[in-house]
Amino acid sequence: MNASTTSNRIQGNLKNYAWVLLFLLFTIGSYLFGFRPGMVIYSNFTEFFIEMLLFIPFLFILIGLFDVWVPKEMIERHIGKTSGIKGIFLVILLAMLQAGPLYGAFPVAYLLYKKGASARNIFIYLGAFSTLKLPMLGIELGYLGWKFTLIRTLVSLPLFILVGYILEWIVGKQFEVKDLSDHGNGDVA
Amino acid sequence: MNMMLSNALIFGVVTGLSLLVSLIFDRKKTFLGLKKGWKMLFGILHPFLNILILISVALFFVPETVIIKYLGEGSGLVGFAVAATIGSITLIPGFISYPLAAALLKQGATYAVVAVFMTTLMMVGIVTLPLEIRYFGKKAALWRNGLNLLAAIIIGIIIGWLL
Numbered sequence: 417m418n419a420s421t422t423s424n425r426i427q428g429n430l431k432n433y434a435w436v437l438l439f440l441l442f443t444i445g446s447y448l449f450g451f452r453p454g455m456v457i458y459s460n461f462t463e464f465f466i467e468m469l470l471f472i473p474f475l476f477i478l479i480g481l482f483d484v485w486v487p488k489e490m491i492e493r494h495i496g497k498t499s500g501i502k503g504i505f506l507v508i509l510l511a512m513l514q515a516g517p518l519y520g521a522f523p524v525a526y527l528l529y530k531k532g533a534s535a536r537n538i539f540i541y542l543g544a545f546s547t548l549k550l551p552m553l554g555i556e557l558g559y560l561g562w563k564f565t566l567i568r569t570l571v572s573l574p575l576f577i578l579v580g581y582i583l584e585w586i587v588g589k590q591f592e593v594k595d596l597s598d599h600g601n602g603d604v605a
Numbered sequence: 606m607n608m609m610l611s612n613a614l615i616f617g618v619v620t621g622l623s624l625l626v627s628l629i630f631d632r633k634k635t636f637l638g639l640k641k642g643w644k645m646l647f648g649i650l651h652p653f654l655n656i657l658i659l660i661s662v663a664l665f666f667v668p669e670t671v672i673i674k675y676l677g678e679g680s681g682l683v684g685f686a687v688a689a690t691i692g693s694i695t696l697i698p699g700f701i702s703y704p705l706a707a708a709l710l711k712q713g714a715t716y717a718v719v720a721v722f723m724t725t726l727m728m729v730g731i732v733t734l735p736l737e738i739r740y741f742g743k744k745a746a747l748w749r750n751g752l753n754l755l756a757a758i759i760i761g762i763i764i765g766w767l768l
Contacts, residue, residue: 432651433651433654435654435655435658436651436654436655436658439658453665456665457661457662457664457665458661460660460661460664460665461657461658461661464657464660464661464704464708465654465657467704467707468653468657468704470610470612470613470616471612471613471616472646472653473646474613474616474617474619474620475616475620476642476643476645476646477620477623477624477638477639477642478616478619478620478623478642479641479642479645480638480639480640480641480642480643480645481623481624481627481635481638481639481642482638483638483641483642484634484635484637484638484641485627485634485638516698517696517698518727518728518730518733519730519733519736519737522736522737522740522741525740525741526740535745539745539749542749543728543753546727546728546753547724547727547728549699551699552699552700554616555699555700555703556699556703556723557612557615557616558612558616558703559703559704559706559707560703560706560707560710560719561612563768564716564720564764564768567763567764567767567768568720568723568724568760568764571759571760571763571764572724572756572760575756575759575760576728576753576756579749579752579753579756582748582752583745583748583749583752586744586745586748587742587744587745587748591741591742591745592742593740593741594739594740594741594742596736596739596740
């Protein structure tokens with residue numbers, strides 16, 4: 417049993433790194449036979465790879481430390497009841513601590529809705545989630561520099577708060593977020 | 606090159622200090638954090654390497670002049686339209702789109718165009734729109750995407766003006 421899972425894992429890794437291995441072979445071949453395009457592509461690659469090596473390992477140490485030290489659950493507990501500026505601040509803070517693609521934020525938006533967060537704060541959460549996630553800001557800083565990151569962040573912040581206000585005004589009182597995980601099974605929560 | 610090294614320095618110092626403080630407060634928690642970070646890094650490593658390979662190959666085949674023509678200084682509205690369209694439709698995670706953005710800048714795309722591309726990628730999702738509609742309803746989802754598209758263009762204009 418154990419041996420088979422290990423071999424599965426190796427097979428999975430091989431599959432994952434198939435392109436990397438292929439590229440490696442292609443590069444070695446290019447240098448052996450003096451194939452110019454292959455060498456140019458490889459020099460492009462090394463430039464990006466070195467760029468990545470210079471900050472990605474640091475970034476993931478930071479993300480890991482962040483994960484164990486920041487009390488995400490505590491913030492979540494307070495979010496529904498808090499309103500006004502403090503409420504906005506809390507949803508932005510919570511969004512900044514997340515990672516992943518936007519569709520990963522939809523279920524969290526449902527959670528916030530269940531806890532009584534306003535439509536405005538739910539949309540501000542989505543805005544902050546898409547533009548201010550800390551792990552993403554780290555990558556942005558590394559690749560596009562602090563000037564770009566700082567300006568983009570400072571311009572985005574008031575804009576998505578404004579979008580939150582406008583959306584609340586558009587959707588009005590009857591706004592609701594549906595839970596898709598219990599679709600057709602009645603109310604699980 | 607210079608920016609890269611100063612980046613590495615800043616990241617290194619911040620990481621070193623955080624690690625030190627974390628270790629002083631709680632060794633066990635620190636090691637747990639390191640383990641989590643390593644796991645996440647390992648999880649994105651192969652898609653990350655794949656995308657670097659893809660960009661390296663694409664840069665060889667797409668000449669600089671093409672990128673400058675459609676996304677560079679003189680591209681004007683066309684550049685914005687191309688960036689906003691691709692950014693709104695596609696769904697590319699951040700750790701993949703940032704090296705791509707850096708490569709485009711290097712090849713002569715403007716900051717404004719890259720900013721529009723990045724912000725639409727982040728804030729507008731045509732592919733995920735059906736899913737979004739199921740969560741929030743048609744009205745809210747359509748308006749959210751529309752307003753965010755507008756916001757992305759404003760962000761692009763301001764960044765292009767300041768950088």
